[in-house]
Amino acid sequence: MHKKTLEDIGEKELINRLGKFMPKNQISDDCALIKTKNENLLVNTDCLVENVHFNDINICPMDLGWKAVVSNISDLLSSGSKKTIGITISLVLPPRTEWIWVEELYKGINKALKEYGGMILGGDCSKGDDKVISITAFGIQGELELRRNACKPGEIILTTGIHGLSKLGFLMQNKINFDNQFSLNERLIIKSIEHFCRPRVYPNFLNNLLKTRSNKKIKRIGCTDSSDGLFQALQDLAMASSCKAIIDYEKIPKDKDWPNGDKWDEYYFFGGEDYELVFSLPKKWAKNLSKLDKNINEIGFFTDGKPSIEFNDNKKNKILNNTTFKHF
Amino acid sequence: MHKKTLEDIGEKELINRLGKFMPKNQISDDCALIKTKNENLLVNTDCLVENVHFNDINICPMDLGWKAVVSNISDLLSSGSKKTIGITISLVLPPRTEWIWVEELYKGINKALKEYGGMILGGDCSKGDDKVISITAFGIQGELELRRNACKPGEIILTTGIHGLSKLGFLMQNKINFDNQFSLNERLIIKSIEHFCRPRVYPNFLNNLLKTRSNKKIKRIGCTDSSDGLFQALQDLAMASSCKAIIDYEKIPKDKDWPNGDKWDEYYFFGGEDYELVFSLPKKWAKNLSKLDKNINEIGFFTDGKPSIEFNDNKKNKILNNTTFKHF
Numbered sequence: 001m002h003k004k005t006l007e008d009i010g011e012k013e014l015i016n017r018l019g020k021f022m023p024k025n026q027i028s029d030d031c032a033l034i035k036t037k038n039e040n041l042l043v044n045t046d047c048l049v050e051n052v053h054f055n056d057i058n059i060c061p062m063d064l065g066w067k068a069v070v071s072n073i074s075d076l077l078s079s080g081s082k083k084t085i086g087i088t089i090s091l092v093l094p095p096r097t098e099w100i101w102v103e104e105l106y107k108g109i110n111k112a113l114k115e116y117g118g119m120i121l122g123g124d125c126s127k128g129d130d131k132v133i134s135i136t137a138f139g140i141q142g143e144l145e146l147r148r149n150a151c152k153p154g155e156i157i158l159t160t161g162i163h164g165l166s167k168l169g170f171l172m173q174n175k176i177n178f179d180n181q182f183s184l185n186e187r188l189i190i191k192s193i194e195h196f197c198r199p200r201v202y203p204n205f206l207n208n209l210l211k212t213r214s215n216k217k218i219k220r221i222g223c224t225d226s227s228d229g230l231f232q233a234l235q236d237l238a239m240a241s242s243c244k245a246i247i248d249y250e251k252i253p254k255d256k257d258w259p260n261g262d263k264w265d266e267y268y269f270f271g272g273e274d275y276e277l278v279f280s281l282p283k284k285w286a287k288n289l290s291k292l293d294k295n296i297n298e299i300g301f302f303t304d305g306k307p308s309i310e311f312n313d314n315k316k317n318k319i320l321n322n323t324t325f326k327h328f
Numbered sequence: 329m330h331k332k333t334l335e336d337i338g339e340k341e342l343i344n345r346l347g348k349f350m351p352k353n354q355i356s357d358d359c360a361l362i363k364t365k366n367e368n369l370l371v372n373t374d375c376l377v378e379n380v381h382f383n384d385i386n387i388c389p390m391d392l393g394w395k396a397v398v399s400n401i402s403d404l405l406s407s408g409s410k411k412t413i414g415i416t417i418s419l420v421l422p423p424r425t426e427w428i429w430v431e432e433l434y435k436g437i438n439k440a441l442k443e444y445g446g447m448i449l450g451g452d453c454s455k456g457d458d459k460v461i462s463i464t465a466f467g468i469q470g471e472l473e474l475r476r477n478a479c480k481p482g483e484i485i486l487t488t489g490i491h492g493l494s495k496l497g498f499l500m501q502n503k504i505n506f507d508n509q510f511s512l513n514e515r516l517i518i519k520s521i522e523h524f525c526r527p528r529v530y531p532n533f534l535n536n537l538l539k540t541r542s543n544k545k546i547k548r549i550g551c552t553d554s555s556d557g558l559f560q561a562l563q564d565l566a567m568a569s570s571c572k573a574i575i576d577y578e579k580i581p582k583d584k585d586w587p588n589g590d591k592w593d594e595y596y597f598f599g600g601e602d603y604e605l606v607f608s609l610p611k612k613w614a615k616n617l618s619k620l621d622k623n624i625n626e627i628g629f630f631t632d633g634k635p636s637i638e639f640n641d642n643k644k645n646k647i648l649n650n651t652t653f654k655h656f
Contacts, residue, residue, distance in 0.1 A: 006430070006455075007423035014453065017427070021434040022448045032449035034413055034466060037366035043449060045416040045464065049456040085362055088373040090418065090462040095335035099345070102334070106349040120350045121360035121371060125342065127334075128377040130457050134418040136373065136464040138362060 029148050029240075030224055031079040033141065040141035041085070044075040050131035058173035061101045063197040064133070065108025071227060072137035073116050074201045074275040078225040080146035081139030082206055084118035088136045092128035105133070116203055142206055144213075144221055146279065151222030151241035156286035157300040160202055160277045160293075162253050163230045164264070167271025169196025185257035199275045205293075212288035222302075223279035231269040231320065233278040234309050237302075244305030249316045253297040265319045357476050357568075358552055359407040361469065368469035369413070372403040378459035386501035389429045391525040392461070393436025399555060400465035401444050402529045402603040406553040408474035409467030410534060412446035416464045420456035433461070444531055470534055472541075472549055474607065479550025479569035484614035485628040488530055488605045488621075490581050491558045492592070495599025497524025513585035527603045533621075540616035550630075551607035559597040559648065561606040562637050565630075572633030577644045581625040593647045 006014055031042040048054055048068055059067070073084055089109070093102065113119060118137070151157075169192035209221065222241055226233040234245045258264060280302055281289065290296045300312075311317050334342055359370040376382055376396055387395070401412055417437070421430065441447060446465070479485075497520035537549070550569055554561040562573045586592060608630055609617065618624045628640070639645050 003426045003428055005423065006421055006425050006427065009427055014427075014430075017431070018434065018451075018453070021438055022450070029450075032414075032416060034369070034449065036364045036369065036468075039364045039366075041362070041364065041369070043416060043464075043466075045418045045450060045452045047418040047420060047452040047454050047462070049420055049454045051457075052455055086360075088360060088371060088464055090373045090375040090464075092375060092377055092460055093334055095333065097334050098331045099334060099337055099342075100331055102342075102346070106346065110349055121362065122350070122357075122373060123346075124373045124375040124462070125346070126375050126377045127380055128458055128460065129379075132420055132456065132460050132462075134375070134452070134460075134462045136371075136416055136418075138371075140364075 029079060030075040031081075042076050042079050042081045042139040042141050043136060044072050045134065045136045046072050046075065047132065047134040058170065059197055061104035062108035062111070065105040066112045066198055068133050068135050069109050069112035069137070070116070070199050070201055070275060072135050073112070073118075074225045074227060076137055076139035077201055077203065077205060078146055078223050078277055080142045080144045080206060080221070080223075082142030083140045084116055085138040085140065086118040086121040087113070087138070088121050089123035090132075090134040090136075091123065091125045092130070092132035093125065094129060094131065095127050097131070116201065143219070144206065144209060145219060146221050146223035148222065148224050148236050148240035150220040151237050151243055151280040151302050153243045153302050153304045154282075155222065155280035155302050156283055156298050157234070157245060157247070157278070157280050157302060158286055158290065158296055158298050159226070159230070159253070160205060161274070161295050162255055163226060163274045163276060164258065164268035164271045165192045165195035165255065166199060166273040167267040168192035169194070170273070173197070184259070188255055188257040191255065196273065199273065201275055202277070205277060208289060208293050212285055212292055214284050214288065215282070218282070221279055221281065223277055226274045226276045226278050227272060229270045229272040230274070230276075230278065231309065232272070237278065237280065238307040238309060241302070242307055243302045244307065245300055245302055245309045247300040247309060247311050249311050249313050251297065251299050253299075262319070269319055357407060358403040359409075370404050370407050370409045370467040370469050371464060372400050373462065373464045374400050374403065375460065375462040386498065387525055389432035390436035390439070393433040394440045394526055396461050396463050397437050397440035397465070398444070398527050398529055398603060400463050401440070401446075402553045402555060404465055404467035405529055405531065405533060406474055406551050406605055408470045408472045408534060408549070408551075410470030411468045412444060413466040413468065414446040414449040415441070415466070416449050417451035418460075418462040418464075419451065419453045420458070420460035421453065422457060422459065423455050425459070444529065471547070472534065472537060473547060474549050474551035476550065476552050476564055476568035478548040479565050479571055479608040479630050481571045481630050481632045482610075483550065483608035483630050484611055484626050485562070485573060485575070485606070485608050485630060486614055486618065486624055486626050487554070487558070487581070488533060489602070489623050490583055491554060491602045491604060492586065492596035492599045493520045493523035493583065494527060494601040495595040496520035497522070498601070501525070512587070516583055516585040519583065524601065527601065529603055530605070533605060536617060536621050540613055540620055542612050542616065543610070546610070549607055549609065551605060554602045554604045554606050555600060557598045557600040558602070558606065559637065560600070565606065565608070566635040566637060569630070570635055571630045572635065573628060573630055573637045575628040575637060575639050577639050577641050579625065579627050581627075590647070597647055
C-alpha cells in the first residue's frame with residue numbers, strides 16, 4: 001500500500017494534522033503567546049528555503065536578510081506587539097557559500113532591526129545542501145490583543161495598503177515574461193521590485209489604533225497580515241472568527257498604474273508577501289482610523305454567515321475560484 | 329580572486345565573525361537571555377539537518393523528535409532554567425516525505441515534552457530538498473545563573489555522567505565496522521544505542537545544586553553541556569572563564585565495560601551528543617553535591633593560566649591533539 005506523502009495530503013490537511021499535536025489556543029494565530037509574570041511575550045517563527053522562497057537571482061543577500069526579519073516583525077505586529085525584543089537565527093548553509101554572502105545577509109538583518117527595533121539574541125548554524133534561514137522573533141504584547149479570531153459581524157474590514165506589488169516585483173526579478181510587459185509603467189516596476197525585495201511594516205499602526213479607539217473596553221481586534229495574499233488573510237480571519245467577509249471591489253486600494261484584467265486581479269488577491277495588515281473594527285473606530293492614516297482603506301465588512309468571502313458585485317466572484325500559494 | 333567560502337574559513341572563524349553582529353553578552357553562552365519585568369527567559373535554538381546530524385538509517389523519526397527536544401532542553405538546563413515553557417518548531421520537509429514520518433516525529437517531540445515539561449507553542453513548515461528540524465526552546469531562568477564564563481580558578485570540575493556512549497551508539501547505528509567490534513559487551517552496545525537515540529537530561533540537577541549550596545551568596549556557576557563532546561565543553565568553559573582546566577584521567581567516569589586504547593579515549597573526549605553537564609563548583613559544594621548525587625563525578629579542577637586543558641598525567645596529553653566535530 002502506498003503510504004500517504006505530504007504532497008498527497010496537501011498543506012491545509014498537514015496544518016490540520018499538526019494542529020492536533022498542539023494546545024488548542026496556539027493553532028490559529030500568527031504568533032504564539034508566552035505568559036510571564038508581568039508581561040506576555042509574542043513569538044513567531046518563519047522559515048525561508050532556497051529555491052522555494054528565494055534564489056540567488058531574484059534577491060540579493062542583504063535584501064533577503066531584511067525581508068526575513070520584516071516577515072517576522074509583520075507577524076508580531078499583526079498580533080499587537082508593542083515592541084520587538086529580538087530574534088534568534090537558525091542558518092543552514094552549503095560549505096561552498098561565500099563568507100561575503102553571509103556578511104551581506106547579516107547586514108540586511110541588522111538594517112531591519114535598526115529600523116524596527118530588536119537585536120540578534122543568538123542562533124545556530126549548520127551545513128546543508130540548500131540554504132535555509134529560520135528566524136524566531138520575540139515581541140511584547142501590547143494593550144490591544146490582535147487575533148485572527150476576534151472579528152465580529154458588522155465590523156468594517158480594513159487594510160493598511162496596496163496589494164499585488166510584491167508579486168509583480170517577484171515576476172520582474174525572475175524575468176518572467178508576460179504579454180503586456182512593455183506597456184507597464186516604469187515607476188510601477190521599480191516600486192514593485194522595492195516591495196518584493198524590501199517590504200516595509202507599520203510599527204505606528206498600533207499607536208494609531210489606540211489613539212482612535214472610542215470605546216476603551218474593546219481589548220481584542222481581529223487582525224492578520226497578508227503574507228500569504230489578501231485572499232488568504234481574509235479567509236483566515238473569516239474561518240477563525242466564524243463570519244463572512246463581503247468585499248467591495250471598487251474600494252480596494254490599487255496602485256494608480258495597476259492594469260485591469262483577470263491576471264492582475266489574481267496577482268492582487270493571491271500574490272502574497274505584501275505584509276500589509278488586514279483587520280476589522282467597529283464602524284466609528286474604522287472611520288476615525290482611516291481619517292488619521294491616509295494609507296488605511298476600508299474594503300468591506302463582516303456579516304453573519306458561513307465563513308467565506310464574497311464580493312458585493314457578483315461578477316467579481318469568479319476571481320475567488322483560484323488556488324493560493326501551495327507549500328507542498 | 330577566489331572569494332572565501334565557509335569551508336575556507338572554518339567553523340571557529342565563522343562563529344567569531346557572526347559574533348560581531350551580535351550584542352557582546354549573547355555570544356559565549358548556550359542560551360540567549362530575554363529580560364522581562366519580573367522573570368528572565370532563556371532561549372535556545374538548535375538545528376538538525378538530514379545527512380549532517382541524522383539520516384533515515386541511524387535514527388527513527390520518533391527518536392529524532394525526542395532527541396531534538398532533549399538537545400534544546402539540555403542547553404536550557406546548562407544555563408539554569410528552572411522550567412521549560414515550550415518550543416517552536418521550524419520544519420523543512422521534502423514533499424515525498426510520508427505523513428507517518430511527520431506523525432512519528434511529533435510523537436517523539438511530545439513524549440520528550442511530557443517527560444521534561446513544556447508544550448509546542450507554534451512553528452512553521454516548508455518544503456525543501458533535505459529535512460531540517462529547527463527548534464527554539466524557552467525556559468525560565470532559575471535562581472542560579474549557570475554560565476560558561478563563571479568558572480573560577482580553584483574550583484572543582486564535575487560532570488553529571490559518562491561520556492562516549494552516544495558516539496559508540498552512532499557508530500553501531502551506522503553499522504560502521506571496527507576491529508574489536510566482536511569483543512564488545514552486548515549490554516554496552518544496547519546502552520550506547522539508547523544514549524544515541526534517546527538521550528536523557530537531569531531536570532533535578534538544579535534542585536540538587538541549590539540543596540547543597542553552602543554559601544547562599546553564590547548566584548553564578550560555570551556550566552555548559554557536552555553536546556559537542558567533553559573536550560569541547562571543557563575548552564568552552566576554559567576560554568569563556570579565562571582559566572586552565574586540569575583533568576585527572578583516573579577520575580573520569582567510564583562505563584565498566586568501556587575498552588581501553590587511543591580510539592576509545594577519542595570517542596570519550598570528542599564523541600559529542602552525550603548531553604551531560606560539565607561545570608565547576610567551590611570544593612565544599614562539589615563534595616556535598618557528589619555525595620548527594622552518585623552520578624556526579626569530580627574530574628579535575630580549574631587553575632590560573634592560559635585558557636587550555638591539561639591532564640595531570642602528562643602521558644595522557646596526546647589525547648588532546650585531536651580535532652573536534654567540524655560543522656563546515
